[in-house]
Amino acid sequence: MAEFKFAKRLDNVSGEAVKEILSYMSDPNIISFGGGSPAKEAYPTEFVREALLNAMDKVPLQMLSYGQTEGWKPLRELYLEQMVRAKGIKADLENVAIGTGGTQGFDLVTQTFINEGDVVLVESPTFLSAITTLNKIGAKLVAVETDAYGIRMDDLEEKIKTYHPKMLYVIPTFQNPTGWTLPNARRQKIAELASRYDVIVAEDDPYCALRYRGEEQAPIKSFDETGHVVLLDSFSKIVSPGIRVGGMVAEKSIMEKMMAVKQCCDTHSTLLVQEVCAEFLRRGMLKGHLEAIKPIYLERMDAMLNAIDKYFPKDISLTPPEGGLFVWVRLNGDVDTRQIVKRSVKEANVAFVPGCPFFVEPEKGKQCMRLNFSSQTPDRIEEGIKALGKILCE
Amino acid sequence: MAEFKFAKRLDNVSGEAVKEILSYMSDPNIISFGGGSPAKEAYPTEFVREALLNAMDKVPLQMLSYGQTEGWKPLRELYLEQMVRAKGIKADLENVAIGTGGTQGFDLVTQTFINEGDVVLVESPTFLSAITTLNKIGAKLVAVETDAYGIRMDDLEEKIKTYHPKMLYVIPTFQNPTGWTLPNARRQKIAELASRYDVIVAEDDPYCALRYRGEEQAPIKSFDETGHVVLLDSFSKIVSPGIRVGGMVAEKSIMEKMMAVKQCCDTHSTLLVQEVCAEFLRRGMLKGHLEAIKPIYLERMDAMLNAIDKYFPKDISLTPPEGGLFVWVRLNGDVDTRQIVKRSVKEANVAFVPGCPFFVEPEKGKQCMRLNFSSQTPDRIEEGIKALGKILCE
Numbered sequence: 001m002a003e004f005k006f007a008k009r010l011d012n013v014s015g016e017a018v019k020e021i022l023s024y025m026s027d028p029n030i031i032s033f034g035g036g037s038p039a040k041e042a043y044p045t046e047f048v049r050e051a052l053l054n055a056m057d058k059v060p061l062q063m064l065s066y067g068q069t070e071g072w073k074p075l076r077e078l079y080l081e082q083m084v085r086a087k088g089i090k091a092d093l094e095n096v097a098i099g100t101g102g103t104q105g106f107d108l109v110t111q112t113f114i115n116e117g118d119v120v121l122v123e124s125p126t127f128l129s130a131i132t133t134l135n136k137i138g139a140k141l142v143a144v145e146t147d148a149y150g151i152r153m154d155d156l157e158e159k160i161k162t163y164h165p166k167m168l169y170v171i172p173t174f175q176n177p178t179g180w181t182l183p184n185a186r187r188q189k190i191a192e193l194a195s196r197y198d199v200i201v202a203e204d205d206p207y208c209a210l211r212y213r214g215e216e217q218a219p220i221k222s223f224d225e226t227g228h229v230v231l232l233d234s235f236s237k238i239v240s241p242g243i244r245v246g247g248m249v250a251e252k253s254i255m256e257k258m259m260a261v262k263q264c265c266d267t268h269s270t271l272l273v274q275e276v277c278a279e280f281l282r283r284g285m286l287k288g289h290l291e292a293i294k295p296i297y298l299e300r301m302d303a304m305l306n307a308i309d310k311y312f313p314k315d316i317s318l319t320p321p322e323g324g325l326f327v328w329v330r331l332n333g334d335v336d337t338r339q340i341v342k343r344s345v346k347e348a349n350v351a352f353v354p355g356c357p358f359f360v361e362p363e364k365g366k367q368c369m370r371l372n373f374s375s376q377t378p379d380r381i382e383e384g385i386k387a388l389g390k391i392l393c394e
Numbered sequence: 395m396a397e398f399k400f401a402k403r404l405d406n407v408s409g410e411a412v413k414e415i416l417s418y419m420s421d422p423n424i425i426s427f428g429g430g431s432p433a434k435e436a437y438p439t440e441f442v443r444e445a446l447l448n449a450m451d452k453v454p455l456q457m458l459s460y461g462q463t464e465g466w467k468p469l470r471e472l473y474l475e476q477m478v479r480a481k482g483i484k485a486d487l488e489n490v491a492i493g494t495g496g497t498q499g500f501d502l503v504t505q506t507f508i509n510e511g512d513v514v515l516v517e518s519p520t521f522l523s524a525i526t527t528l529n530k531i532g533a534k535l536v537a538v539e540t541d542a543y544g545i546r547m548d549d550l551e552e553k554i555k556t557y558h559p560k561m562l563y564v565i566p567t568f569q570n571p572t573g574w575t576l577p578n579a580r581r582q583k584i585a586e587l588a589s590r591y592d593v594i595v596a597e598d599d600p601y602c603a604l605r606y607r608g609e610e611q612a613p614i615k616s617f618d619e620t621g622h623v624v625l626l627d628s629f630s631k632i633v634s635p636g637i638r639v640g641g642m643v644a645e646k647s648i649m650e651k652m653m654a655v656k657q658c659c660d661t662h663s664t665l666l667v668q669e670v671c672a673e674f675l676r677r678g679m680l681k682g683h684l685e686a687i688k689p690i691y692l693e694r695m696d697a698m699l700n701a702i703d704k705y706f707p708k709d710i711s712l713t714p715p716e717g718g719l720f721v722w723v724r725l726n727g728d729v730d731t732r733q734i735v736k737r738s739v740k741e742a743n744v745a746f747v748p749g750c751p752f753f754v755e756p757e758k759g760k761q762c763m764r765l766n767f768s769s770q771t772p773d774r775i776e777e778g779i780k781a782l783g784k785i786l787c788e
Binding site: 056069111116268 | 408530
């Protein structure tokens with residue numbers, strides 16, 4: 001076979017990091033704290049079955065025919081009402097669209113705005129797949145310093161002044177990988193800085209519905225007066241990830257351009273699963289379902305925090321999250337979690353994600369590990385953290 | 395609101411042409427020969443309902459959990475056997491993947507290979523959405539001359555030598571918009587030229603299953619000895635378009651890069667509809683279903699060809715297609731079909747797609763019109779063509 005020349009932008013784009021995470025997850029002998037899957041026990045399986053039947057009984061032709069790029073209108077209407085305006089965001093139907101998961105929303109924003117070489121600011125650390133997506137479009141990434149609540153406003157403004165970024169990518173609530181949550185004051189400040197310096201904010205907020213403790217914070221988008229903020233969210237953590245449904249909220253001209261891009265990407269997203277989500281909202285299941293599943297997650301989060309307290313070295317840094325799926329641990333001393341994970345998989349059948357791929361400068365993550373608590377039962381969490389702690393304490 | 399600066403590549407990217415087509419299609423008073431939808435009468439609605447139930451009964455957790463980027467394995471296996479190897483293509487599981495319709499396949503190929511400014515050769519005319527997708531990635535488009543079978547081999551080789559293109563985009567069977575089909579000899583020649591001059595061929599073949607007359611031709615991919623051809627196909631014309639399922643076949647290193655790109659784009663495609671297509675193949679429905687639906691299309695195609703013969707001016711050019719969804723008409727004299735369609739919608743309630751957006755140099759399509767016959771009944775086709783013919787004959 002020939003050797004092929006791929007687009008230059010893709011030199012740093014490979015699916016390996018995520019592939020490795022997925023491979024641990026599919027091995028039933030491994031207790032995986034990798035991944036970011038919801039609890040399987042939280043999937044509304046019986047409801048999805050019913051909703052699919054319902055869709056094929058009531059609107060079969062619409063389900064099977066070509067649909068509109070911006071999404072299934074009944075879902076857009078319900079999403080607007082229950083998940084956008086309900087959060088204090090001023091928006092109309094023209095401002096909302098449905099895509100193939102939250103992942104697609106961010107990809108569309110990057111394709112819509114980024115020229116090769118444009119600077120994008122990201123949190124340090126940030127979601128590893130977002131780094132890959134930004135590399136794919138040829139962005140130049142600059143990391144903004146963080147404290148235990150997320151990005152620091154002084155460093156954000158300084159980096160904006162220095163680098164004249166096109167975009168800021170931020171996960172404000174129960175951040176991936178850290179679990180940190182930006183307080184309202186910083187959210188408002190981000191919206192103000194975005195307007196003042198003409199920076200697009202890609203606000204990626206897939207975890208916000210999974211709050212187990214503390215006060216709800218308003219989306220950055222709700223403070224946006226000039227249209228600079230694009231909000232991306234997802235039904236993956238609410239209904240389930242395999243259906244691939246996510247929402248987007250943007251100013252009209254931005255949404256039109258994003259939809260022109262989406263038309264090229266996949267014409268539109270699968271309609272059947274959009275109707276499943278519409279039916280979920282139509283039946284008023286959002287609040288009740290979340291209240292039913294949050295105790296499952298809270299129990300698992302506490303099981304993990306307690307086990308870490310019991311079995312991990314005492315000199316670690318950790319900020320207990322108020323929701324989401326992840327606990328982020330920084331170890332002390334001269335360690336490299338990329339080496340530790342190899343040992344822990346081999347010797348203890350426990351996997352996690354090492355911190356490095358979450359950083360623009362990977363070496364900065366050597367001491368860090370992301371631990372997902374949502375996809376394992378409390379017993380397995382205790383067992384896995386105990387085994388991992390034993391290795392860490394050696 | 396602010397005025398936003400989008401990526402420069404997108405200056406020529408808008409969804410307007412397709413949006414206009416869709417708007418005519420949704421108006422029940424208009425006989426629309428726009429669009430490219432299959433006949434609704436051909437959708438296996440009852441089967442889809444059953445297959446969804448089956449999926450939720452047998453593999454509910456797999457349907458709702460995160461899946462693999464390359465697609466639902468049972469579908470990949472069945473697709474490989476029944477739709478890839480069955481066409482004489484040498485391929486293994488690592489060479490096939492499932493995406494969100496054929497549209498995504500082509501978008502992934504462009505993102506994988508094209509640097510801004512790279513030359514891509516296209517047929518003249520070619521699929522209008524492919525032009526937009528190539529603009530989106532910043533390609534420089536060069537049109538290859540065609541005759542009544544598709545691209546001419548002499549012009550193809552000359553343009554390859556002159557422009558050193560990165561890629562050739564070609565729809566070999568029942569081409570969109572022309573309905574033309576490339577004969578085997580040219581397909582083989584394309585594969586040879588691609589290898590000799592190191593050009594990637596994006597072979598977009600969504601219509602090939604809809605052959606009503608004449609001899610089947612082998613995919614270009616089946617003549618590919620060096621891995622330069624990427625085959626894209628689709629379940630849209632076989633099962634239905636609203637489910638958004640398409641297949642891709644590529645050499646291993648190409649497929650890996652495409653999947654790294656897809657991981658950024660949408661993580662993976664919706665699983666439920668992939669299982670619906672798997673069940674369709676598992677039950678051996680492919681052949682029987684096609685044999686059941688082809689007579690519907692043939693009747694409509696003949697209704698259109700007969701009506702054109704009866705009602706259109708005698709000096710038009712038209713090559714009767716052997717399958718697919720479209721008839722392409724070139725009028726004679728100093729006309730502009732962009733003006734004609736405005737009149738025909740207003741005065742006769744008949745819509746079609748003017749030829750211009752299918753050409754790299756739009757003015758070349760002034761005399762042309764694309765007429766879709768699949769989505770209207772024979773009666774409506776006769777009625778619409780008669781009304782359109784009246785305007786054309788004035």
